[in-house]
Amino acid sequence: MIRRSLAMPKPQSALTRLSALAPLDDRAVAALSDAIAQAQPVRARRELMAEGNAIDHAKLIVSGWAARMRLLPDGRRQLLSFLLPGDLVGLCEQPAPLAVSTVVALTDVTACAAPPAAVSPTLAQAYATSRALDEGYLLAQIVRLGRYTAQERIGDLLLELLERLQLAGLASQGSFDLPLTQETLADALGLTSVHVNRMLQLARKQDSLHWKNSRLTLPDPGRLAQEVGRVAVRVSGEPIRHAFDVRP
Amino acid sequence: MIRRSLAMPKPQSALTRLSALAPLDDRAVAALSDAIAQAQPVRARRELMAEGNAIDHAKLIVSGWAARMRLLPDGRRQLLSFLLPGDLVGLCEQPAPLAVSTVVALTDVTACAAPPAAVSPTLAQAYATSRALDEGYLLAQIVRLGRYTAQERIGDLLLELLERLQLAGLASQGSFDLPLTQETLADALGLTSVHVNRMLQLARKQDSLHWKNSRLTLPDPGRLAQEVGRVAVRVSGEPIRHAFDVRP
């Protein structure tokens, strides 16, 4: 797979995502546009934040992929979540906040300071929804690692990425740019790259996915979701009933 | 192991924890005391919230143990986090929030509505710190499941519980009440109860822990932390430097 994405960065995807989370008023859009215009480049493999360091400012990912991760003393590495355009990192309200995870750029990234929530109630709302989604995705990651098989982990994660990229307007027809190595995927899925490789081959053979030149296509996301038992993450709106409601 | 804890519920532990997170003013203490006085009992195995349902009110755990969990359609179960006295659940700011996880009582529990953050800035601060800690513990759970061996998972989780219970004044001398079955532990650790059983025996043989009659003792938390490579979760204060700082 090719690492460096050939696609042009699309600075508007961050705005697309946040607008989808809450209807932003002019003030919010203006503040975001200003901030995005000031975005700074960060090279692949460089850190945007380091675990244990003070957080001076919440950041907004404008383009490129980053990840939250933890390194163990013996060199093992675990990716906690992926950060995509429009994602926020380091949002918190306690005084003197410390980063609870390291944030590393997986591709070349551009990121800017996230405008303060006080700018506009609609922006605060978008941030709140973003935080809630983040939490939902963390929980999904826990379930993947705790109870899913290797194949399910891969399928579920790719579906999640599709879902999230769609929100930012970065996916179409079950297809999107996946600028990761198998090793990075393995670090996110709690597997070895060798095993990820084998399971990917299996998935290709079963026609569950195509992945060539950093372009991933899921020919039938619905079927795949069925197979891995996946439900989309929802954090607001009307309550839903699950098939597995139990114990009244 | 004995399921039902014999110890008396201590309604003040919730207040102890929140006071430790931020210096609470009188207004905050009064609001919390009022709320705690109104706490409702919830029987073991009953749900405090159901995934996908609307959250009417954030809740504060006053006594007993609960857990956030997800059930898979095929019956597999994954505990996401434990909820101990003084823990908050369902804190969120977006409109029409939905629960992203089911919350189930592991023991008999008492819980109350969490007073609104608007009551006092110090209360809001305590909530913010609590949220940050929650996130830190979710990340720790991800690392456990993704990169730790079964033995490390057990050790690390027990150390985390010790750390958290100490904050609420519910542990002393590396010893605390652990009102869980091995099966519940397994559901939290992404293992089977059979394997948890075997690894517990091993840990006992190595004198890493004692667990009898629902009382757990870690004879040497420091050594255990060393063995599993654990660092305490911190979310505010002075930045720290890790041994594994990399790539300037």
Added chain:
DNA sequence: CGTATAATTGAAACAACTCAACACGCGTGG
């Protein structure tokens, strides 16, 4: 006591890991 729930044990099967080697594409510098 009797019954249900939890803990324990053993044997066999399986999923994922380790180690090591090799193939491939791509950019770099000779």
Added chain:
DNA sequence: CCACGCGTGTTGAGTTGTTTCAATTATACG
């Protein structure tokens, strides 16, 4: 333009950690 090196992907064989299934023992609780 080719040779080289490096990062990435691929493959095979053997090992390990964990699960499965089933049976047995211990423990709480009515």
